[in-house]
Amino acid sequence: MNGAESLVQTLADQGVDICFANPGTSEMHFLKALENPRMRSVLCLFEGVCTGAADGYYRMKGRPASTLLHLGPGLANGLANIHNAKRASSGMVNIVGEHSAAHLKYDPPLTSDIEGLARPLSHWVRRVGSSRAVAWDVAAAVEKASEHAGQIATLILPGDASWQEAGEPVVPPRAFSAPKAPEAARVEHVAQVLRSGESTLIVLAGHSTRGRAIELAGKLKAATGCRIATQFFSARIERGAGRVTLERIPYAVGQAVEYLKGFKHIITVETTEPIAFFSYPDKPSLLKSPGTSVHSLVEIGEDGVAGLEMLVEAVGATNTPALLQQPADAAPPAGALGPASIAQALAAALPEHCILVDESLTTGRETMGLTVGAAPHDLINNMGGSIGYGTPVATGAALACPERRVFCMVGDGSAMYTIQSLWTQAREGLNVTTIIFANNSYAILKAEYANMGAGEPGERALAMIDIDRPRIDWLAMAKSMGVPAVAVDTAEAFHKAMADSVNEAGPCLIEVRL
Amino acid sequence: MNGAESLVQTLADQGVDICFANPGTSEMHFLKALENPRMRSVLCLFEGVCTGAADGYYRMKGRPASTLLHLGPGLANGLANIHNAKRASSGMVNIVGEHSAAHLKYDPPLTSDIEGLARPLSHWVRRVGSSRAVAWDVAAAVEKASEHAGQIATLILPGDASWQEAGEPVVPPRAFSAPKAPEAARVEHVAQVLRSGESTLIVLAGHSTRGRAIELAGKLKAATGCRIATQFFSARIERGAGRVTLERIPYAVGQAVEYLKGFKHIITVETTEPIAFFSYPDKPSLLKSPGTSVHSLVEIGEDGVAGLEMLVEAVGATNTPALLQQPADAAPPAGALGPASIAQALAAALPEHCILVDESLTTGRETMGLTVGAAPHDLINNMGGSIGYGTPVATGAALACPERRVFCMVGDGSAMYTIQSLWTQAREGLNVTTIIFANNSYAILKAEYANMGAGEPGERALAMIDIDRPRIDWLAMAKSMGVPAVAVDTAEAFHKAMADSVNEAGPCLIEVRL
Incomplete structure (x- = not known):
């Protein structure tokens, strides 16, 4: 060969x-x-x-x-x-x-x-x-x-x-590399923090935002009164009704500082201490309060489940049941589209074990917290901050899990980066529902303009933020690559389009007109 | 500030x-x-x-x-x-x-x-x-x-x-850097080659494929019997009726070797000797014959016009008139679309001083040679070989020359790389006619598959080359970004769409169904 x-x-x-x-x-x-x-x-x-x-x-x-x-x-x-x-x-x-x-x-x-x-x-x-x-x-x-x-x-x-001729493949012996558990001394140090009764937040990331890891975190919370959260962005979280719920550290610097200031201790699992996504004049990079101590339980690359098992045992929480998320009201919403009605439509329509790929930025920040009581699902975020990740990641997730529907929630500006994904979804007949939140703007930048202390954008700056001339015709865009599409401008219509998409194999696109 | x-x-x-x-x-x-x-x-x-x-x-x-x-x-x-x-x-x-x-x-x-x-x-x-x-x-x-x-x-x-505060701008003194003329000894060496009467090809590139440089090359050809050509790809050529015509070294290795083997000498101006674009098993990288000598007249970064003026003087061709390109038959074509009828439609419809950005690959290789008698125009090629250059380059060219229409000839596979250009063209009202040669395939790769000695592509290989499932709907694609579009499948209709596009300000797209 x-x-x-x-x-x-x-x-x-x-x-x-x-x-x-x-x-x-x-x-x-x-x-x-x-x-x-x-x-x-x-x-x-x-x-x-x-x-x-x-x-x-x-x-x-x-x-x-x-x-x-x-x-x-x-x-x-x-x-x-x-x-x-x-x-x-x-x-x-x-x-x-x-x-x-x-x-x-x-x-x-x-x-x-x-x-x-x-x-x-x-x-x-x-x-x-x-x-x-x-x-x-x-x-x-x-x-x-x-x-x-x-x-x-x-x-x-x-x-x-x-x-050229290669002969029969010769490969190196595969070194089995099981991840290491954290050292016992580090676990005992963290256990002492939890036993102290001082206000503590455990921040989970990596492999520790799903399965056994979040069950264990739930036990720690129930037994010690600590709180458990993720960074604003996580690679993949298992969430929804019947699972242990993780809080989310806010994105905006001011809100994150406010959220974290109540904690005397932060314990990190497969992550580092919370930092701001961007730098702003006169805003801190580190989000914790000056008096807060950070303790690493599990480093990136180590075995998070093993570390959490050790910690649960050390604080005697092995038999403490975790508190589980209650199902949300599954009534479909009605009326105008807004963060609450969008979230309600999602919560009502998401089928069990679906996958949510979230690149919805402005719309998503106001919405996603409200979907925590939906049927159990996986939630995927953009970890690197480069837009255009959503539709490709949804494509790959659908190929990995052909039996589960993928919902890709994406802002119009982000979707345009890698819109060619739709063609691959059509070609491969993938079960992806792409939800375009069409606000005709890099809306997130309007907020960031102010956050940066640049004031109100003038006409020329706005021309670099608004993408409404021309408005992208999402129905035509989807059609061009063989993906059926529908546009909605009410909460009922959005819910119906979501529910319909679950019943039809293959990709579809929903333009949510905001 | x-x-x-x-x-x-x-x-x-x-x-x-x-x-x-x-x-x-x-x-x-x-x-x-x-x-x-x-x-x-x-x-x-x-x-x-x-x-x-x-x-x-x-x-x-x-x-x-x-x-x-x-x-x-x-x-x-x-x-x-x-x-x-x-x-x-x-x-x-x-x-x-x-x-x-x-x-x-x-x-x-x-x-x-x-x-x-x-x-x-x-x-x-x-x-x-x-x-x-x-x-x-x-x-x-x-x-x-x-x-x-x-x-x-x-x-x-x-x-x-x-x-942060910057104060008033302080900038370094701008060093004026006029390009250097080649040394006299080098010019004299090349003049001797031309005087020898041995078969010689001058290969022009960089700044030397337009204006005064091609006039001078035309004099050298008329006076010495040498031939003048460009590499297969040039950054920008001024060509068309009434201008000095440059030959084009073929792309395919076999054809290029055949073309070059008649020359005892190759003289390079702002370029290097011709090489193959890709490497193939059992095909050479250098395209010249073993007995051919290569002589550099003007290095990249040197002043091509100055070098050519010196050479014209050295061979006594100052007063020799160059032969100029005759206008092509401007009759619109009829019938089926093919290389000849596409070229005839282009030659008949191209308005004076338009700009042609060529990323048409398969279709263009058979067509562009036939448009040399069109009205005077600029022709732009992809110099780096990474597809997706055409529609962005056309966008920038149209902003540089708002009074000239730009025709962007692009294969469907290449166009999909950076299709977002259409939106900017619509937003800025640019005079760009995008011509999509829709053969629903990375057709060039079928030829390259055979060139590589891989034989006939099997079913799975073809699935990586054909992009016909789904067929891209170019009318919908253009509509999605606010660009008017028309599809054609005859030579008459193509010619009419080209001519119409000249009469209407702003962008448009023509899908040529092959």
């Missing part, structure tokens, strides 16, 4: 069985190797969709997908969503095509410093030296990507390493 | 009066500074449109535009078209927002190594150290971008340098 065939076979052998691809000339042998039926290849019309989809796939499946990108510029197009994935600790194996070694020295037009472009946002970068090394290198990439806190592994594949 | 105001004022003082922007929270003070009426700000819904538009602006105006990008990921989204601009020697000043220095150390979510991301594709990267240094730094950036071979200058602007 040639290098490309060796690569695809090794990916599949190592458990990576999906590839989000946008190939070019230098990847033709890889394309041929994708005939291997063990690899599902998914075509995306822009690389930002490939890398975002790999992120979404990881968030739901817990193991890395691969991407196929065309030389340096193809990688560059995928970098923003690689950044978001990196900040979410999503593992990913990027295969970047490259000129053959003999051709590279002539500096042909598509040449660039691929390592240079890859390094700032990859944990691991390697250039394949020969076709016979391909299997070894890609197995190492998969192992790196599969670490407990997922890693970005980028493998550069020169054309000659692709097309 | 604050740093942002100092920056915008200095840009305008230095002759940079347009900014293609997609701002975020960290750029709010810059947004406020854009109230300065000396700066035209143009909102783009994706950063790849910003950087591509800056490239198009430079190609037609000959001086750099600025872009405003939101931190590392915003820059990343713009990198592919920065790559294309760099390969076209288009100057550009990128302003990249960044967290304030005091905030950066907390590694907030949007943090990345911006220098690391910028360096591989910038000639010059600097981080502003303080608000008082902003003017100095941005003036240095403009000077760098304005070199004779345009350069990519990237300036990183921390929030605090934006909002």
Whole structure:
């Protein structure tokens, strides 16, 4: 077999069985190797969709997908969503095509410093030296990507390493790397904090915002009176009726400072202490009060469940039942669209075990807190802050969980970044309901303009914030890529469109006119 | 004034009066500074449109535009078209927002190594150290971008340098950097080659594919019997009836080798010897015959016109008239759409002094040679090979030359990369006719699959090449962003749509159904 065939076979052998691809000339042998039926290849019309989809796939499946990108510029197009994935600790194996070694020295037009472009946002970068090394290198990439806190592994594949004879794949022995539990002394220190009775907030992140971890956090709360929260953004939270509810540290600096000032202690699990998303003149970067102490229970990459089990045992909460979220009133809303009625429509319509990908910014900040009593669901946030993450992540999540419907809540400005996702959703028949909150504006920036102390935006500044000339016609946009769509401007119509979307297989789009 | 105001004022003082922007929270003070009426700000819904538009602006105006990008990921989204601009020697000043220095150390979510991301594709990267240094730094950036071979200058602007007091702008003295003429000895060497009477090809690029340079090349051809050509891709060629016609070295390796093998000498002007775009098994990288000698007359960055004047004088061709291109038959075509009828429709419909941005790949390779007798026009190609350059470059070219219509000929696959350009074209009322050659396929890859020796693509490989499930509805796509559109499937209808588009101000889109 040639290098490309060796690569695809090794990916599949190592458990990576999906590839989000946008190939070019230098990847033709890889394309041929994708005939291997063990690899599902998914075509995306822009690389930002490939890398975002790999992120979404990881968030739901817990193991890395691969991407196929065309030389340096193809990688560059995928970098923003690689950044978001990196900040979410999503593992990913990027295969970047490259000129053959003999051709590279002539500096042909598509040449660039691929390592240079890859390094700032990859944990691991390697250039394949020969076709016979391909299997070894890609197995190492998969192992790196599969670490407990997922890693970005980028493998550069020169054309000659692709097309030359590779022999049978030879791979390194896979070192099993179970995540470490925190040291007992650290747990005992945190247990003392909880036993002190002083006001304490436990901040959960990473793997510790779902499953057994939140049950354990619920026990700690019930037994010690501490409170439990997440950062404003989380990679994936299991929430809804019947689950332990996590509070959310507010986004706005003033609100976050106010929220945190009641706590004498902050305990972090797979995260760091709360910081502001942006810097503002005359606003702090650190959100805690000066008198608050921060204690790390579980570092990023360590085993959060093990740490929480140890802590529950140390404070004697093993048999304390956690308080569980009550179901919300499931009555459909009526009347005008607003934060409360949007939330009520969501809460009433979300089916059990659906997935919510939230990139709704302005609308979402006022809404999402009100959906906590909906049927049990997974909630996914943007961890890196680069907009255009939502529709690709929803695409990947739907491929990871074909039996669960995905709702992608996205602002119009964000949706335009990677709108090509709709085409892949139509092509693959994915169960994604894209909800466009169409306020015809980068509305979040109006608030940020004031937060920055810049006052009221003038006419020219507003022209850089409002996207209402022309108004984007979302029904036409969806139609252009083969996705059925409906526009709504009342809470009833929104609820009905949501409920309808659940009953029809495949993608659809709802424009919520605000 | 604050740093942002100092920056915008200095840009305008230095002759940079347009900014293609997609701002975020960290750029709010810059947004406020854009109230300065000396700066035209143009909102783009994706950063790849910003950087591509800056490239198009430079190609037609000959001086750099600025872009405003939101931190590392915003820059990343713009990198592919920065790559294309760099390969076209288009100057550009990128302003990249960044967290304030005091905030950066907390590694907030949007943090990345911006220098690391910028360096591989910038000639010059600097981080502003303080608000008082902003003017100095941005003036240095403009000077760098304005070199004779345009350069990519990237300036990183921390929030605090934006909002703090800057005082009056202080800028470095501008060093006037006229491009150097080639040394006399080099010119004399090349003159001897021409006088030898041996078969010679002069390959023109950079600034030497238009104006006085091609007149001079025409004299050399008429006087010495040499032939004159461009590489397959050129940053901008002035061509059409009444101008000196340049041949074009073919793209396909076999054809290019065949074309070049008749020449004993190749003389390069602002370029290097012809090389293959990609590497293929068993095909050469260098396209010339082994017995051909290559002679550099003018290096990249040197003064091509001066070099050609010296050469014309040395061979005594000063008074030799150049042969000029005859006008093509301007009769509109009829019947089925094919390379010849498409070319005939273009040749008949192109108005004098229009601008053609060509990213038509498969269709264009068979067509463009046949349009050389059209009315005089400018032809722009993709120099970096990263697709998605066409619609942004057309956007920038239209802003540079509001009195000239721009025709953007683009394949459907390429158009989907940066389709957000249509929105900016509608918003700014730009005179751009986008011609989508809709073959529902990355058709070029089918040929490349065979060229690579991979044979006939199988079902799964074809699924990564064909984009016909679903077919993109281009009329709906144009409508979604406020651009009027028409679909054509005959040569008459294509010609009529082209001619109609000239008579109506503002953008339009023609879907050519192949």
